[in-house]
Amino acid sequence: MLNETSHNKWKYTLQPEDEGKKYEEILKRRLHFSRHLLQGLKQGERAWVDGRFTFLSTRGHSGETLSLALQAEEVANIEAEPLPLHIVYEDDYLLAVNKPWGQVVHPTPRYPRSTLGNAVAWHWQSQGQEHVFRPIHRIDRNTSGLVLIAKNRFAHQQLAWQLEHGWVQKRYIGFISGQITENSGQIDGPLRLVPGSFILRQVHPQGQKALTFFRVLRRYPAATLLEFDLKTGRTHQIRVHCQSMGHPLLGDDLYGGDTALIGRQALHSFSYSFRHPAYGRILTLRAPWPADLLDLTRALAL
Structure with missing residues (x-):
């Protein structure tokens, strides 16, 4: 059972079918954590069970609460620019924006500035945050609408898994x-x-x-x-x-x-529906039509 996050920790309550399994196995097999993400969680104290530090190689028991620190410190990878940004949804894990047509999603040699990535970097910087820009998908420069962006490696990996398996x-x-x-x-x-x-x-x-x-x-x-x-x-x-x-x-x-x-x-x-990577609930986001289509x-x- 997935629980709401608190104090920057993601929580999972072990179920009867998790009895006796290693925490690492539970995260990999049941919750689709990637090998790369699991390796990162083994660096420093980033896993606790019922408030006590634990190793992911430890075997768990039904009813325990496994807590993980998923919000590792990051350095922004895109230059911030003060550009307009139409935010549709944002929380600790995700940002969804309504991109205007004519704007490139990610900086490229041909379009190094004024991209959606530059605008998002400015938004996060103004909030005192630093994240790597990780769009879950991209849309063409002259296509308008929703772009979903992961705010950490965990959210990106989880949503990439959903995309691969047709859950989005x-x-x-x-x-x-x-x-x-x-x-x-x-x-x-x-x-x-x-x-x-x-x-x-x-x-x-x-x-x-x-x-x-x-x-x-x-x-x-x-x-x-x-x-x-x-x-x-x-x-x-x-x-x-x-x-x-x-x-x-x-x-x-x-x-x-x-x-x-x-x-x-x-x-x-105009619409993007998926299971929230941290909370498990279905989230459906919609972007209003732009003026030129109206x-x-x-x-x-x-």
């Missing part, structure tokens, strides 16, 4: 050109880089598995509003899958989308 539900809304007859469906199209390109992707049998579910939210005379449920998280997945249907996203000039009504791909990451709905309805 990521939903997007997007406007595609033309109308489709079906009300829902799926696109199962492996993706790979187009030969000779470092950017363009294509559906190809030799690509990485990519699965997108969609359903129609509204039909317009020349476009359709879809909700996308991603089962994999490949680069440009929704954009390429829409192109493969013959209905590219509006504004997506890289994949053949019409730019008459909007100057960027009409795609927004303007697009009005223009399409004319």
Whole structure:
């Protein structure tokens, strides 16, 4: 049983099925702690049982409370910049923000400044905190919406495990050109880089598995509003899958989308649902629509 954290310690109450097992085994097998994370917990006094320091190699008993110090001191890895930041949710483990389109998530040689990472570093610095910038996932520069960021190694590892095992539900809304007859469906199209390109992707049998579910939210005379449920998280997945249907996203000039009504791909990451890494409860976060997509709905309805 997971308990709420207190005094910067994460707590777990051992269950009958944990009887006689080593704490390290319980954390690894039952709670999905990575080997790297467990190694870090063995450095210094970072584990206690019922208030007494313990080694993770000790065997536990049902009813004991195992406490771990997961918030190790860190040095920020990104330069802080005073940039606007729309915070959707924050606690000791996670930060979720609504990223505007046009902003890169992480600094790169091409975009070294004014990124989401720079804005987050400034926010944490202003709160007297230092964390390594660890986005759980990234969205394209011209895609708007939710980005989830782990505030420590534990949260990042736990959420990466959930992503790998399909426990995270990521939903997007997007406007595609033309109308489709079906009300829902799926696109199962492996993706790979187009030969000779470092950017363009294509559906190809030799690509990485990519699965997108969609359903129609509204039909317009020349476009359709879809909700996308991603089962994999490949680069440009929704954009390429829409192109493969013959209905590219509006504004997506890289994949053949019409730019008459909007100057960027009409795609927004609006919902993110997962199990909180420390508390175990399901958390669903949503990001409001940006102004340009609201303007697009009005223009399409004319």
